[in-house]
Amino acid sequence: xxxxxxxxVSVLLGAGVATVSxxxxxxxxxxxxxxxxxxxxxxxxxxxxxxxxxxxxxxxDRAGRAVxxxxxxxxxxxxxxxxxxxxxxxxxxAVRTAVEAAxxxxxxxxxxxxxxxxxxxxxDGRLDTVRxxxxxxxxxxxxxxxxxxxARLDRLDRSALLPQVSAALGGVDGPLQDASSLSASLAPVLxxxxxxxxxxxxxxxAVLFQNSAESRALGGIAGASVLVHIEDGVLDVTRTLSAAxxxxxxxxxxxxxxxxxxxxxxxxxxxxxxxxxxVTARPDFPYGAxxxxxxxxxxxxxxxxxxLAVDPAALSYLLRATGPxxxxxxxxxxxxxxxxxxxxGVYREHPGLTDEANRAQDATFTSTVQALVAQLQGGAxxxxxxxxxxxxxxxxxxxxxxxxxxxxxxxxxxxxxxGAGPERSDRAASFGLYLADAVGSKLEYYLQxxxxxxxxxxxADGTRPVTVSSAFTNTIDTEAxxxxxxxxxxxxxxxxxxxxxxxxRLRIMAYAPDDSAIRAVRVGGVDxxxxxxxxxxxxxxxxIVSIPPGATVTVEVEASIEGSAVDEVVFxxxxxxxxxEVEKAVDPC
Numbered sequence: 001x002x003x004x005x006x007x008x009v010s011v012l013l014g015a016g017v018a019t020v021s022x023x024x025x026x027x028x029x030x031x032x033x034x035x036x037x038x039x040x041x042x043x044x045x046x047x048x049x050x051x052x053x054x055x056x057x058x059x060x061d062r063a064g065r066a067v068x069x070x071x072x073x074x075x076x077x078x079x080x081x082x083x084x085x086x087x088x089x090x091x092x093x094a095v096r097t098a099v100e101a102a103x104x105x106x107x108x109x110x111x112x113x114x115x116x117x118x119x120x121x122x123x124d125g126r127l128d129t130v131r132x133x134x135x136x137x138x139x140x141x142x143x144x145x146x147x148x149x150x151a152r153l154d155r156l157d158r159s160a161l162l163p164q165v166s167a168a169l170g171g172v173d174g175p176l177q178d179a180s181s182l183s184a185s186l187a188p189v190l191x192x193x194x195x196x197x198x199x200x201x202x203x204x205x206a207v208l209f210q211n212s213a214e215s216r217a218l219g220g221i222a223g224a225s226v227l228v229h230i231e232d233g234v235l236d237v238t239r240t241l242s243a244a245x246x247x248x249x250x251x252x253x254x255x256x257x258x259x260x261x262x263x264x265x266x267x268x269x270x271x272x273x274x275x276x277x278x279v280t281a282r283p284d285f286p287y288g289a290x291x292x293x294x295x296x297x298x299x300x301x302x303x304x305x306x307x308l309a310v311d312p313a314a315l316s317y318l319l320r321a322t323g324p325x326x327x328x329x330x331x332x333x334x335x336x337x338x339x340x341x342x343x344x345g346v347y348r349e350h351p352g353l354t355d356e357a358n359r360a361q362d363a364t365f366t367s368t369v370q371a372l373v374a375q376l377q378g379g380a381x382x383x384x385x386x387x388x389x390x391x392x393x394x395x396x397x398x399x400x401x402x403x404x405x406x407x408x409x410x411x412x413x414x415x416x417x418x419g420a421g422p423e424r425s426d427r428a429a430s431f432g433l434y435l436a437d438a439v440g441s442k443l444e445y446y447l448q449x450x451x452x453x454x455x456x457x458x459x460a461d462g463t464r465p466v467t468v469s470s471a472f473t474n475t476i477d478t479e480a481x482x483x484x485x486x487x488x489x490x491x492x493x494x495x496x497x498x499x500x501x502x503x504x505r506l507r508i509m510a511y512a513p514d515d516s517a518i519r520a521v522r523v524g525g526v527d528x529x530x531x532x533x534x535x536x537x538x539x540x541x542x543x544i545v546s547i548p549p550g551a552t553v554t555v556e557v558e559a560s561i562e563g564s565a566v567d568e569v570v571f572x573x574x575x576x577x578x579x580x581e582v583e584k585a586v587d588p589c
Contacts, residue, residue, distance in 0.1 A: 057114075060106070060110060060111070060114070063106055064106045064107070064111075067099065067102045067103045067106055068103070070099045070102075071099050071100065071103050074092075074095065074096040074099050074100075079092060079096065083096070087160055090157060090160045090161060091160075091161055091162050091165045093156070094156050094158070094161055094165055094169055095165060095168070095169075097152055097153060097156060098153065098168065098169050098172045098173070100149075100152075101149035101150075101152060101153055101172060101176065102172055104145055104146075104148075104149050105146065105149065105176065108141075108142060108145040109142040109143070109145055109146050110142075112138055112141075112142055113138065113139055113142045116135050116138060116139070117131075118135070118383050121379045122233075122377060122378050122379030125234070125377055125378060126232065126233040126234055126377075127197065127233040127234070127235070127377065127379070128233060129194070129197050129198065129199055129232075129233045132193070132194070132197060133193070133194035133197075133199055136190040136191070136193040136194055137190070137191070137194070139186075139187075139190050140187045140188075140190035140191045143183035143186055143187040143190070144183075144187050146176065146179060146180060146183050147180055147183055147184060147187070149176060150173075150176050150177060150180040153169070153172070153173050153176065156169075184414075185391070185394055185414070185415045185416040186387065186390070186391070186415070188410075188411040188412075188414035188415045189411060189412065189415040189417075191411055192407075192408050192411035192412070192415075195405075195408060196306065196408070197230060197233075198230040198231055198232070198233075202229065202230065202231040203229070203230040203231070203305045203306065204227055204228070204229055204230075204238075204302055204303075204304050204305050204306075205227070205228045205229075205230065205304060205305065205306045205307075205308060206225060206226075206227055206228075206292065206293070206296055206302075206304035206306070206307050206308070207225065207226045207227075207228060207308045207309075207310065207369060208222040208225050208276075208279070208280075208292060208307065208308065208309040208310070209222065209223060209224040209225065209226075209310065209311075209312075209365045209366075209369065210222055210280060210309050210310065210311040210398075211223050211224075211311075211312075211343065211365075211442070212311045212312065212313070212343065212444060212575065212576060212577050213343040213344065213442035213443070213444050213445040213490075213577060214437045214440075214441065214442050214444060215435040215436055215437045215444045215447075215506065215574055215576070216278070216280040216281050216435075216436050216437075216574070217280060217281055217282055217283040217434035217435070217436060217509060217574055218280035218282075218283060218285055218288065218309065218397075218400065218419060218434075218574070218575075219280055219309070219311045219397075219398065219400075219574060219575045220280065220311060220444075221243075221277045221278075221280070221437075222243075222276055222277060222279050222280055222292070222309065223242060223243050223276075223277065223362060223365070224240070224241070224242055224243075224362040224365035224366050225239075225240075225241045225242075225245075225276065225366075226239065226240050226241070226366050226369050226370070227239040227241075227296075227300075227302060227304070228373060234377070235373050235376065235377045237366075237369070237370045237373055239300065239302075240362075240363070240366035240370070241300070241362075241366075242358060242359055242362040243275070243276050243277050243362075244355070244358070244359075245299060245300070246275065246276040246295045246296075246298075246299045246300075247275075247295065247298055247299050248274060248275035248276075248277075249274045249275065250271075250274065251271075251274065252264075252271065252272060252273035252274055252291070253273050253274065253291045253294050253295060253298075254273055254287065254290055254291055254294060256272065256273065256282075256287075257535070257536045257537075259533065259534045259535065259536065259537070260272075260282070260534075260535045260536055262533060263531075263533035263534065263535055263540055263542075264281070264282065272287075272288075273287065273288065273291040275295075276292060276295050279291050279292045279295075279309075280309065281436060282535070283419075283421050283432055283434050283509075283511070283572070284419070284420055284421065285309065285400045285402060285418065285419025285420060286402055286409075286418065286419070286420055288309075288419075289307040289309070289400075289401075289402030289419075290402070292304075292307050293307055293402075293404070305403070305404070305405075306401065306402070306403050306408075307401065307402045307403075308399070308400070308401050309399075309400040309401075309419075310393075310398065310399050310400075311398045311575065312338055312339045312342045312343055312577075313339055313393075313396070313398050313575070313577065314389075314393035314396075314398035314399050315338055315342075315368065315369075315372065316335045316336075316338040316339050317335070317388075317389035317392050317393055317398075318372065318386065318389045318393075319333070319334060319335035319338060319372070320335045320382075320385050320388070320389055321381050321382045321383075321385035321386035321388075321389050322372065322375040322376065322380055322381050322382075322386075323375070323380065325368065325371035325372055325374075325375055326371060327364065327367045327368060327371055328363075328367045328370075329364075329367070333368060333371075338368070339577065341364075342364065342365060342368065343442065343445045343577055344442070344445045344490070346361050346364045346365075347361060347442055347486075347489045347490050348486040348487075348490075349364075350364075350489075351485055351486050351487075351488050351489050352488065352489060353488070353489060357489065394415070394416045394417055395416075396575055396579065397419070397572075397575045398575050399417050400417055400418070400419035401415075401417045401418070401419075402418070402419070421511075421572055422570045422572050424513070424514060425570075426565050426566075427565060427566060427567055427568060428566065428567075428568040428569065428570045429455065429466060429513045429516070429561050429566045429568070429569050429570065430511075430513055430569075430570040430571075430572065431453055431466065431468050431510070431511065431512060431513070431557075431559075431569065431570070431571055431572070432509070432510070432511035432571070432572045432573060433451065433468055433470055433508065433509070433510055433511075433557070433571070433573045433574075434508070434509040434511070434573060434574050435506050435507070435508060435509075435573075435574040435576075436506065436507040436509070437492070437504075437505070437506065437507075438497075438505040438506055438507045438544055439492040439493055439494055439496075439497055439499065439503070439504075439505040440492040440493045441490060441491055441492025441493075441494070441504070441505075442489065442490045442492070443474070443476060443490060443491065443492065443502070443503075443504045444504065444576065444577060445490075445577050446474055446475045446476040446479075446504070447472060447473070447474065447475075447504055447547075447576055447577065447578070448472070448473040448475060448576075448578055449470060449471070449472055449473075449573075449576055449578075449580045449581070450470065450471045450580070450581045450583075451468065451469070451470045451471075451571060451573065451580060451581065451582045451583070452467075452468075452469045452470075452582075452583045452584075452585070453466065453467075453468050453469075453569045453571050453582070453583070453584045453585070454466065454467050454469070454584075454585045454586075454587075455561075455566065455569050455585070455586040455587060456587050457587045457588065457589065458589040462562060463560045463561060463562060464560065464561060464566070464587075464589065465519075465558060465559070465560055466512075466516075466558070466559050466560070466561055466569065467556055467557070467558050467559075468510065468556070468557045468559075468571070469554060469555070469556045469557075470508075470554065470555050470556075471552055471553070471554045472504070472506070472545070472547050472552065472553050472554075472555065473547070473551070473552040474502070474503070474504045474547040474548065474549055474550060474551055474552075475550075476502045476504075476549045476550075477502070477549040477550030479502075482501065482502050482549070483501065487501075487502075499546060500548055500549065501549075502548070502549040503546050503547065503548050503549065504546070504547040505544065505545070505546045505547075506544070506545050506546075506547070507542055507543075507544050508542060508543055508544075508545055508555055509540060509541075509542045510540065510541045510542065510557040511535065511538055511539070511540050511572075512538065512539040512540070512541075512557075512559045512561070513538070513539075513561055514537055514538055515561075515562055516539055516559050516560060516561040516562070517539060517559060517560050518532065518539050518540075518541045518557060518558070518559045519558045519559060519560060520556075520557075520558045521541055521543050521555070521556070521557050521558075522555070522556040522557075522558070523543070523545055523553060523554070523555055523556075524553060524554060525554070525556075528543055529543070530542060530543040531543070539559070541557060543555075566586075566589075567586065567589075568586065569584050569586055571584060
């Protein structure tokens, strides 16, 4: 009996000594991590400021050495024993995990990505697709490794951690979480990029220009279009088209669910999927893109390998990476002037409702895309700025893409550009508020929107009320020349509707979660009649709202949902010319 007891005491004493030793070493590990973090931040700032050339390589080396020293300590026997001590061991495990994550970031993320040569990606007007493929795959692997480390840190049980350890963990975890949100959307598209650039053969990409001055659910009407042919590293704009170049139909080109078809045939509402203008009328880009593909085949004899939809704001973000572009008319467009020129200025330059004016307007849009393609073709792009532009456009839902290839389409969905709306979830209640111009105008250039989504406490029957409130402001009253001829096209068919010139008139489509009920629609605090229906099972209500010049009109949609399991509300809406402010609040159930 004595010998086992002595052995037990020896083991406990050994564990205690090892824990004390590891605790002493832990202070050194903490110091190494603290020393590495500002160096890594300096590297990040350098990338944001000027790409690989702007990086302080000595800072990266110093960070790498500090992390290596910390890693060596956490691989010792005393550390291994300390991790297995009840309660205290969780702190040692957390520190080791943070050190290993930092080591992976330095060795498997930063060093290989910063070593990539980003100069000379185009030679004699031809993109080097082999090098671009290597860069894309290396970057994708690095970003996937980053996501793995974030997932490891997320799995840690932090409830028993000491405050000092928790704070140190946050120093590593915070920046990685920020970077991971970008990598989650960027890695899938980087994996698909070689194929998208024609690695496996020629590609035809149809680019739809969303005119967000005339709203549709996904952004704006799709008027001007271009076809970009990609082959052997050459991007060639082979066709520039307007809406008049496509056949329009009385019925949807592709069938819709029965309830959706009935909803979008409601009196006064533009039919979804009937023309190139209306491929963005329903908040479901995979459907709209397939309609666009069918229209391209029918009207142009081309089956696109990829459908892209982009709005002027997204193009303006890209111009931050390419610099100004020169148009066919000799004028130049910059990141700061593009939105105003394409969504407002072009209609003043070419006023009127004639076919000639429409084609001149569309020519400005397509000329801008052609100039951008030429800039990209020549390799004139700041890669870090382009990544930031991509991230902002994706976050604001200003860039949408669809591919008939299932593998590519899955990558596009994972990249956040699929445009199918929020995923249905038991834990999150998703609401949508989508807009469509109802007077044939370009007045949404002057629209400002603020949204608040509030979920109240649960009722006795397990339901809870949710109110989506949106304040719309019409700022066109600041235009002194509103009554002049140059605003004729912008103002639209206001006389037909009996409206004051400059009045914004919107069809507002409110989407609620499955198994919910829309109870009321109010405008200015007063209940108004609305059309009730559903879209593939989701409850929908729509109403028409007018916003006179200088006015602010508030629209509220009240719904009730099954609330006991819901701990989050998700909002999706029409990307406007100006960013939409969104506030969300969820009361405890």
